[in-house]
Amino acid sequence: MIKSLRGMNDILSEDYKRYTYFIQTASKIAQKYGFHFIETPLLEETALFKRSVGESSDIVGKEMYQFTDKGGNDVCLRPEGTAGVVRAFIQQKLDRAGGTHRFFYHGAMFRYERPQKGRLRQFHQFGVESFGVESVYEDASMIMMVSDILKALGIGYRLQLNSLGDNNCMPAYRENLVKFIESVEEEICEDCKRRKSTNPIRVLDCKNEKCQSLYENAPKLINSLCENCESDFSQLKKILDENDITYEIDTNLVRGLDYYSKIAFEFVSDNIGTQSAIAGGGRYDRLVEFLDGRPTPAVGFAMGIERLLELIEMPQEQREGYYIGAMDEEALDLVMQLAHKKRATDKTTMDYKAKNLKNHLKAADKVNARYCAVIGENEINDGTIWVKDLHNKTEITIDQGEF
Numbered sequence: 001m002i003k004s005l006r007g008m009n010d011i012l013s014e015d016y017k018r019y020t021y022f023i024q025t026a027s028k029i030a031q032k033y034g035f036h037f038i039e040t041p042l043l044e045e046t047a048l049f050k051r052s053v054g055e056s057s058d059i060v061g062k063e064m065y066q067f068t069d070k071g072g073n074d075v076c077l078r079p080e081g082t083a084g085v086v087r088a089f090i091q092q093k094l095d096r097a098g099g100t101h102r103f104f105y106h107g108a109m110f111r112y113e114r115p116q117k118g119r120l121r122q123f124h125q126f127g128v129e130s131f132g133v134e135s136v137y138e139d140a141s142m143i144m145m146v147s148d149i150l151k152a153l154g155i156g157y158r159l160q161l162n163s164l165g166d167n168n169c170m171p172a173y174r175e176n177l178v179k180f181i182e183s184v185e186e187e188i189c190e191d192c193k194r195r196k197s198t199n200p201i202r203v204l205d206c207k208n209e210k211c212q213s214l215y216e217n218a219p220k221l222i223n224s225l226c227e228n229c230e231s232d233f234s235q236l237k238k239i240l241d242e243n244d245i246t247y248e249i250d251t252n253l254v255r256g257l258d259y260y261s262k263i264a265f266e267f268v269s270d271n272i273g274t275q276s277a278i279a280g281g282g283r284y285d286r287l288v289e290f291l292d293g294r295p296t297p298a299v300g301f302a303m304g305i306e307r308l309l310e311l312i313e314m315p316q317e318q319r320e321g322y323y324i325g326a327m328d329e330e331a332l333d334l335v336m337q338l339a340h341k342k343r344a345t346d347k348t349t350m351d352y353k354a355k356n357l358k359n360h361l362k363a364a365d366k367v368n369a370r371y372c373a374v375i376g377e378n379e380i381n382d383g384t385i386w387v388k389d390l391h392n393k394t395e396i397t398i399d400q401g402e403f
């Protein structure tokens, strides 16, 4: 028997209901914030991710589904959504148009990670990207949007915040950090030794316990932010306080992708095990320029849909639409016609076998129909149809034309 690949799941039945409920809820909220849907390809040039997510990141270094296509192009299944949206933004010359452009998207992402609970190789994200707004109010709106989505779904969270500085304050901090890493270099893991030269701030979220305890004494960027980064960070905290959004400052929050600057954030859940990050994002003011567009400030986030599915509180399901059946084989063609017409306005399920009334009622209940409509011998002769409202428990017999 052929099975799906490791870390790649089917989504059906109950999960699919949750999945569509999530997409509908999140999309509506994104639209309320003025975002428009965008769809970008699943496959892109590998260079796009190398240049944006960064060569030193685990995603590009170890986790890409990368191959040469039949035309000899080096391509890759997207490991995340931001790079493709930025590519589209530049390709459509929106960077030259100026103004504000806000997008949301959802779909499959691919990372060749070690699968475990909450960590898949094909997973789905809901994400938003905003271009052209420098103001920290936009960063705050991003965080509020995630919070609104999670609240609408009945999901509790903890919000972690950090500032990764900008071109003014980051270089000096990086130098300091490298000096610190050199002072403990004998004791740190091999990965951190490598990170020291590729992207030193990544050492701060090393999962190795020994490294973590050594880095407790590392210099903190939050203490050496430049004036602009400092004032944006303070303003953000003030806005969140004023809007009753609680947060923790996590100076080790560096994110696993290289394009961030200034504000970075993650939402975590304490109810789903070790893979607890349910959303992450931040500002990436340098990326558009880095991918050859006009310098454009940008900020965004993405939520991991699979991790949210088990946390969503579903609203009580309402009975919906019609179930229609025949008690006599002779009436099946007629029932088929009525079902076809009814589908112009309502969800309608038809049973292709003649059955007695009790079995039809059971079947209508199983598909959660609001109405069970049945044609028996009497109804064939009278040109009528029997309809029961399964919610109000009332029943009537009406003309087939009226139905």
Ligand code: HAM
Binding pocket: 079, 080, 081, 082, 111, 113, 118, 119, 120, 121, 123, 124, 125, 127, 128, 129, 256, 257, 277, 278, 279, 280, 281, 282, 299, 300, 301, 302, 303, 304, 305, 306, 307
């Ligand atoms: P990310 O933190 O890499 O950010 O991913 C966002 C979310 O996707 C995570 O918080 C997690 O819920 C989910 N996720 C990541 N990897 C997996 C996996 N292997 N299995 C299941 N879920 C996973 C980004 O991707 C950025 N593009 C977010 C962003 C948008 N930043 C700015 N704009």
